[in-house]
Amino acid sequence: METIYLGIIIFLFVLAVFDLMVGVSNDAVNFLNSAIGAKAASFKTIMIISAIGIFIGASLSNGMMDIARHGIYQPEHFYFEEIMCILLAVMLTDVVLLDVFNSMGMPTSTTVSMVFELLGGTFALALIKVYGDSSLELGDLINTDKALSVIMAIFVSVAIAFFFGMLVQYIARVIFSFNYQNKMKYSIGLFGGIAATAIIYFMLIKGLKDSSFMTKENLAWVKDHTAQLVLTCFVFFTVLMQILHWLKINVFKIVVLLGTFALALAFAGNDLVNFIGVPLAGYSSFIDYTTNGAGYAPDSFLMTSLLGPASTPWYFLVGAGAIMVYALFTSKKAHAVVKTSVDLSRQDEGEETFGSTPIARTLVRISLNMSNSLSRIIPEGTKNWIDSRFRKDEAIIADGGAFDLVRASVNLVLAGLLIAVGTSLKLPLSTTYVTFMVAMGSSLADRAWGRDSAVFRITGVLSVIGGWFLTAGAAFTICFFVALIIHFGGTVAIVLLIGLAAFTLIRSQVLFKKKNLKGKENETFKEIMRSTDSNQALNLMRVLTREELNKVLLYAEENFDRTVNSFINENLRGLRKAMGASKFEKQLLKQMKRTGTLAMCRLDNNTVLEKGLYYYQGNDFASELVYSIHRLCEPCLEHIDNNFNPLDVTQKNEFSEVSAKITALISSCREKLNNNAYEDFETDLATANALNAQLAHLKREELKRIQTQTGSIKVSMVYLTMIQEAQNVVTYTINLMKVNRKFQMDFEI
Template identity: 60%
Template sequence: METFYLIIVIFIFLIAIFDLSVGVSNDAVNFLNSAIGAKAAPFKVIMAVAAIGIFVGASMSNGMMDIARHGIYQPQYFYMNEIMSILLAVMLTDVVLLDIFNTMGLPTSTTVSMIFALLGGTFALAIVKTINSAGALQMGDLINTDKALQVIVAIFVSVAIAFFFGVLVQYIARLIFKFNYQKQLKYFGALFGGFAATSIIYFILIKGLKESTLMTPENRQWIHDNTQILLGCCFLCTTILMQVLMWCRINILKIVVLLGTFALALAFAGNDLVNFIGMPLAGYSTYHDYIANSNGVSPDQYLMTSLLDSASTPSIFLIGSGIIMVVALLTSKKAHNVIKTSLDLSRQEAGEESFGTSPIARKLVRMTTNTSSFIVNNIPPKARTWLNARFDKDEVILEHGAAFDLIRASVNLVLASLLIALGTSLKLPLSTTYVTFMVAMGTSLADKAWGRDSAVYRITGVISVIGGWFLTAGAAFLICFTVTMIVYFGGSIAIILLGALAAYMLIHSQISYNKKLKQEKNSSLAQQMVANKDKQEALVLLRKFSREEFAKVLEWSADLYHRVTTGFLNESYRTLRKAMGDIETERRYFKQVKRLGTIGVSHLNDKVGLEKGLYYFQGNDFSYDIIHSIKRTCEPCLEHTDNNFNPLEQSQKDSFGEIAQSIVSFLEESRQSIEKDAFGDLAALYNQGNILINQLGVLKREEIRHMREQVSYIKVGIVYLTVIQESQNVVAYTINLLKMNQKFQEGN
């Protein structure tokens, strides 16, 4: 039995290694978002600064480990086998849940995931224990609900406070510095840099090192008693230092951003490490205590009162965790995906949007626009002119490829640090993830990054992320509740099966994510095209972008048309329903593509933009018409099949099925022609298309004659005629798309 539990402890530690990796991937957005978004330094330098912060923070972490020992459950009422069941279930739940969110690119709270997973597992066994004890034990004896309640309250507090102050502080900062901040920085730069550096250092002392091995009670008390003197001296010294750096022509904003990145990385590793290794260490302590003191008592009779003692984490575990976290940070592609979501929602320039629209977002934008118009109209003209000058985005100073400027990056880091430090000093459990994300959203709103053309997408994205936070809590609770029950009653077989299932899900997730990355290879091209200011380069990028997108439209069209016609001929309702859903997805995607293409055309010089832009827009229209024709084909087929009306006769299926396959081949050959940028085969393709149109015309005449003779088949006949007509349209629109693409791609 001892060997069995030793294997469980080892298994939990192995899961913890994966959990550290996915946890870093999720929380990397907290400390990398601002530095990467503003291009404060080369990517390798930013990662090195963050890696040092993580390693230092992890190596000095300790006290927060107690939450895994007695923060949620009351260990004096739980037996050893029950504690091990809860800890194993929490780890299995946590690692899979976080990986799912990372794959989706949504930042969530590792603290919420751990707390609610612990609560779910504890609640599961608390039910069992209260039933078995015949009323001797109550839920309140077994569960510490106060901690879970604190986390729930922290969600609302973090979101509201961080967003409000993000908007307010960034608005004030922009009034002071403008988008062209160079002149103002000469006068106020040293003071701003000193204040920012002091705030970040205060954050490091109060939050980052709060539970480190260096912070003894005496040190903590000394800092508390001398806080004002420390801050005053720090402000004076850093202000002087910033002025000296400015005289040396060093951009102090980059120094502030890198210092803030280090501070948040240190705080993340120091305080959130418990979310990843707290469970394994609690399991290790449980096993060690049982071996040393059980005296032959079986695991289901040995109470874990020893977990009430404070944790004393061996340094080897802290250092090892720091190394794993650093390696994960430097190698995780999913970390970059989560960062991308935050940057897409806060970038200054328009571009490809990661989210669609939603009714709530549209309503909020409409209300905000009306309110803003009312306020602006009642501002005196001179004041309005002055405000417009302060918020003139045409003067923005952006590093090449940056999402926003260094002023906003500095405000993000300083404000997040101050809010988290303030919350910590007031014993409010503010979430680092929630604060940093919502501050970034607030500052982007204040900077007018959410314009009329992008606000509805950005707000939908923010709502999606916030919804994901609540989903994390509910999913962690329910999944861990179920897994704990399975582990507790299923024993070793259940543990093996659940472990295999978790491993499969992680491997499958990684494979699927790698495929997704390959499918999104054009994203960088779209961002290049949107950010490009060179009018000569603009045409080259737009041509490459259009080839990829037109080819993709034809690839989708070939697949969708094949599925729609096959589903109709085979009377497959499921195939048609799935195809209809995919058509709607592609239509929404292509709307976004058209928007990006319009931005690309706007970057062309006047002569080229007028001539080539017309061909590009016509090509876009024909692409959309192809998808729309396939939709008009699918709709009546789906309704007809859903109602179980009479099918086509076999002779009709045979004749149309052959032509439908030829249309699919025609679409595929057209795609290859656009993809290869080869115009030599266009004459043959035009001829092939015209032949198909004529063949479909013959089928149409035959069907009209057939309907006059077979009145009982009039319902399927109407659908069949629609399918033939829209098939002709698909071929005709494809021919026109090929012609417009040729005119757009040729010449200078």
């Protein structure tokens, strides 16, 4: 029996390794997004500073894992077997759940996931125990106060962080303006002093409060002398930062990198429990059972020992720190999560990751009405002065950066300060919630959410916030059922669940790699937006256009063929799939037009006048092509869904022949577009003319059949629609190729 539980302990530590890696991938956004978004240093430098902070924070942590030992369940009422069931369920759920969020590029809270997984697993076992023992109540088995405090922290930290992020950034921007280098002659020393003091305070109160050298005496001394420490640091750093500024050293960069180090250190030192607390609780339980459980069965030995605190051996901490550093440098998913936060807070417009929702549109509309009302009250002179501080054309943003160093400094300093204050007040604030919402509030105050992007940014923020609540619900529910399966299924269930978790993780990696390959296609657009040379931008736009139109023609080729064949063969599932693809493609077209218009801004006036018309015409023909296939699919789907009469044999044969030729024409055009080779394009033109003539003949033949009433009217109506839209597909494909050829060539044809 001990061998089985030893195997479970080993597996818990294996899962802990994966949990450390996916946890770092998720929480990397907390300390990386500001430094990376502002390009405060090279990516390698930022990663090294973060890695040092993580390793020091993990190694100095004293390993107090109380929340995993007795924070949610009351261990004196649970047997060893039940505790192991709960802990295994928590780890299986946590690894998979965090990996899913990482794959989506959505930051979430590792604290919330662990707390609610423990709550879900404990609730499952508690129900069984209460049912079997009438003397027990749920309140005796579950510590609900901790879960309720986390739920309250979600509401409180989101609102407070967003409000103060907006307020402090607005004040900072009014003081420094976007052209901050000309506005910081003496104010920079004061700002640097406040920022550095706040960061040091944050490291002492939050980052190192549970460190191995921070004894009760040292912690009491820091608490008693907080005012003196803060004042001394403020004076020292104010003088130091002013001197550094006179020495032509960018103080904002120092603040950003110092803040990045502090947040990384605090993350590793305090959130380590979220990753290794559960396996260590299992290890402690196993040691207690093997040492003191002689003569007891696993289902009769109570785990009272978990009520006491436990110190983690240093080698576990160092090992955890090393794994976290490795994950930080190698995880592509960490970069994806950081990208979500940076994209939502970037200063300029660009490709928006999220779409539009009714809630976001309503919020934007309400905000605009409030802004217009407020604008009528404020004196004109005051408005003009405030606007002069927010001139985006004066913004000093590093090449490839999403925002400037002023905002990055505010993000890090304010996030650290809010977390430190929350900790001193014993409020369970989440570092993920605070850092993300501060970044969103500061970007709103910086007028980064313009009218053309606000609805997309708000949708993104609401999606991330919704994901936080979804984390809690999913963690509780999944762990609840996993614990039940393990409890009743025993060893067989454990083996099956381990296999399912492994399959899920492997599948997630495969899907993420595919998603990554698709994401690389956006690199061309990013290069265009970074380009300052019109000729270079034009060449890149030609590449981008070929990439985008190739996808449109590929869609047209596949879905025209799928729609026609599914209708002929009465394949309802195929038609539904084609309709779904059509709706998705229309969304991509909107995004394509938006990014294309933004890219056009990088061209000079002469180039826009010469080539811009062809580009926009190509986009219009691409839209018409997609909408034609949508109009073709819609009546076909409705007809088959209603189980109406199918096409007769004559109609099937004549349209199958012409549809195969249309598919071949689209394929030929796509190949020419892909290779940017139009030498044999006249052949496609001749084929298109012949196909349109053949389709016109089919239309006349069908009208004759209607006159003689030899077939179903409903089928004839759909068939005529198919012929008309097939003609449109041929025409728009050729027109798209014509204008794209003119856009791609340096001479008129």
